[in-house]
Amino acid sequence: MSTTTATAIVEREAPVAGTRSTPQPIPMSRIVGVELRKMFDTRSGFWLMMSVGIAATLATAATLLFVPHDELSYDRFAGAIGVPMTIILPMIAVLSVTSEWSQRSGLTTFTLVPHRSRVVTGKLVATMLVGVASIATAFIVGAFGNVVGSAILGVDTTWDIPFTNVLTIFLADGLGMLMGFTLGVLIRNSPGAIVGYFVYALVLPAALGTLAAFQGWFADLQGWVDFNFASSALYDGTLTATEWAQIGVSGIFWLVAPLAIGLTLVLRSEVK
Amino acid sequence: MIKVEALTKKYGAFTAVDDVTFTARSGRVTGFLGPNGAGKSTTMRIMVGLTPPSSGSATVSSRRYADLPNPGLEVGVLLDASAQHAGRTGREILTIAQRTMGLPARRVDEMLDLVSLTEAEAGRRVRNYSLGMRQRLGIATALIGDPSALILDEPANGLDPAGIRWMRDLLREYADQGGTVLLSSHLLHEIEVIADDLVVIGNGRIVAQGTKSELLEAAGTVVRTVEAAALVRALETAGIQALVSPDGALRTDADTTRVGQVALAAGIALTELRSADGAGLEEMFLELTADSQREGVAA
Numbered sequence: 001m002s003t004t005t006a007t008a009i010v011e012r013e014a015p016v017a018g019t020r021s022t023p024q025p026i027p028m029s030r031i032v033g034v035e036l037r038k039m040f041d042t043r044s045g046f047w048l049m050m051s052v053g054i055a056a057t058l059a060t061a062a063t064l065l066f067v068p069h070d071e072l073s074y075d076r077f078a079g080a081i082g083v084p085m086t087i088i089l090p091m092i093a094v095l096s097v098t099s100e101w102s103q104r105s106g107l108t109t110f111t112l113v114p115h116r117s118r119v120v121t122g123k124l125v126a127t128m129l130v131g132v133a134s135i136a137t138a139f140i141v142g143a144f145g146n147v148v149g150s151a152i153l154g155v156d157t158t159w160d161i162p163f164t165n166v167l168t169i170f171l172a173d174g175l176g177m178l179m180g181f182t183l184g185v186l187i188r189n190s191p192g193a194i195v196g197y198f199v200y201a202l203v204l205p206a207a208l209g210t211l212a213a214f215q216g217w218f219a220d221l222q223g224w225v226d227f228n229f230a231s232s233a234l235y236d237g238t239l240t241a242t243e244w245a246q247i248g249v250s251g252i253f254w255l256v257a258p259l260a261i262g263l264t265l266v267l268r269s270e271v272k
Numbered sequence: 273m274i275k276v277e278a279l280t281k282k283y284g285a286f287t288a289v290d291d292v293t294f295t296a297r298s299g300r301v302t303g304f305l306g307p308n309g310a311g312k313s314t315t316m317r318i319m320v321g322l323t324p325p326s327s328g329s330a331t332v333s334s335r336r337y338a339d340l341p342n343p344g345l346e347v348g349v350l351l352d353a354s355a356q357h358a359g360r361t362g363r364e365i366l367t368i369a370q371r372t373m374g375l376p377a378r379r380v381d382e383m384l385d386l387v388s389l390t391e392a393e394a395g396r397r398v399r400n401y402s403l404g405m406r407q408r409l410g411i412a413t414a415l416i417g418d419p420s421a422l423i424l425d426e427p428a429n430g431l432d433p434a435g436i437r438w439m440r441d442l443l444r445e446y447a448d449q450g451g452t453v454l455l456s457s458h459l460l461h462e463i464e465v466i467a468d469d470l471v472v473i474g475n476g477r478i479v480a481q482g483t484k485s486e487l488l489e490a491a492g493t494v495v496r497t498v499e500a501a502a503l504v505r506a507l508e509t510a511g512i513q514a515l516v517s518p519d520g521a522l523r524t525d526a527d528t529t530r531v532g533q534v535a536l537a538a539g540i541a542l543t544e545l546r547s548a549d550g551a552g553l554e555e556m557f558l559e560l561t562a563d564s565q566r567e568g569v570a571a
Binding site (some may be wrong): 023111115272 | 317320321322323324337338340341342343344345346349351352354355356357358359360364365367368369371372373374397413
């Protein structure tokens with residue numbers, strides 16, 4: 001640092017308070033833009049974003065290497081890419097919220113925009129934009145693998161994912177991100193919320209799956225109370241009316257109620 | 273102008289801020305002075321809406337902070353220089369502020385220049401910044417919107433002597449141009465050299481406030497002479513109580529003019545005559561801190 005003792009000049013265009021015009025309110029688009037920027041501008045954030053493309057590429061390569069040639073299809077590629085996406089995308093959602101508390105940058109963020117609901121809305125919109133772009137990237141990388149792979153191996157290119165299933169996969173990943181976002185506002189601590197998500201996504205399904213396997217009464221009930229279980233049907237496409245209803249009902253316990261509690265806490269709590 | 277009225281913040285049975293009322297006027301530097309844990313930071317956090325008050329209000333230019341449409345353009349805030357994402361570069365942190373406020377991009381370079389952070393330093397991640405560099409970056413963030421008021425919590429922490437001098441000149445000039453500055457400190461001498469007005473807080477309550485000269489004048493006079501005993505008698509005759517300090521100087525509550533007149537009338541030659549320069553303020557400040565002293569317990 002150049003240590004200076006010289007009198008620094010503060011350039012102020014309108015020095016006297018009261019002579020300036022009232023500033024315009026900060027538009028929502030600007031908040032979304034800034035939040036989007038904040039998801040990319042650290043090394044960890046940047047590589048988390050890059051990992052979407054990297055993981056999609058690795059999964060595509062693995063599919064080409066390990067899947068028997070006559071079984072190669074778009075569904076194979078999409079299925080392989082989908083696994084890392086269900087982990088990475090919710091992490092992006094978690095960190096977009098929790099870093100304000102864990103890194104304490106919220107002190108500046110919530111001072112520059114003193115309406116926390118606007119900041120949180122901006123974060124949600126930015127997260128969903130990143131989500132949609134990531135899933136689209138994953139589909140494109142998978143399609144590229146499918147075309148190139150079948151050409152190299154001399155087999156027919158098989159496109160076996162109906163468009164409605166593409167939409168339900170977007171929805172499934174979107175709900176996963178919303179779950180990450182919910183844990184973010186609820187826990188407001190990066191390691192805590194990440195662990196919370198892994199418990200939700202990896203530990204609970206195993207536990208509840210075991211319970212359903214041995215207890216008939218729970219197997220009948222599971223779709224209605226286990227959101228993760230209910231929403232996993234979205235990856236396979238065509239859902240029955242009952243399955244849609246199960247996503248809605250279980251979503252109330254797992255997503256809507258915790259999100260409402262989390263948002264209330266974010267709006268009221270002290271930022272230190 | 274920043275106005276705080278009857279502000280109170282309770283955490284259960286504990287009252288962190290107790291009925292605090294003061295005004296920071298434009299064109300002046302107001303020093304918010306108090307020992308650690310006195311309630312300075314809590315008061316400042318309430319002023320910018322990060323902590324909800326139990327009762328009372330705080331306004332900037334007659335409006336609640338939350339009602340300011342784009343607060344960064346009206347109030348520059350620095351609450352904790354270390355509260356930044358450690359993985360961002362200094363330049364990036366300024367850019368985020370510049371974008372949020374909707375300012376032209378050149379403001380970032382102007383501010384880096386103003387706080388003397390070089391191009392290379394601005395490109396480094398804040399994780400690698402010294403506390404002094406973080407303070408400079410925080411000042412830059414506070415000033416980037418060209419606000420008419422500044423709220424700074426312990427801005428001199430971590431600055432070297434040259435840095436403290438730099439900050440003093442910067443804030444002086446800012447106030448001279450009509451800006452309002454409210455800055456806190458737990459160091460009396462630090463705030464004495466920069467503030468025009470003082471608000472002293474202890475255990476959540478305001479214990480003294482006024483212009484610096486008022487508070488310092490109240491501290492009385494120090495006078496030296498070879499005929500100390502004679503001067504004490506002369507002063508007593510004039511109705512002024514004086515005490516002889518162990519170092520031979522006389523201390524009294526009367527002002528310097530009065531003491532000088534008495535000495536002249538009594539024909540006593542003085543070797544030194546000056547105002548006690550905040551010795552009384554320091555005394556008060558030490559008393560304040562005595563209650564919350566931790567040395568006795570911890571060390």
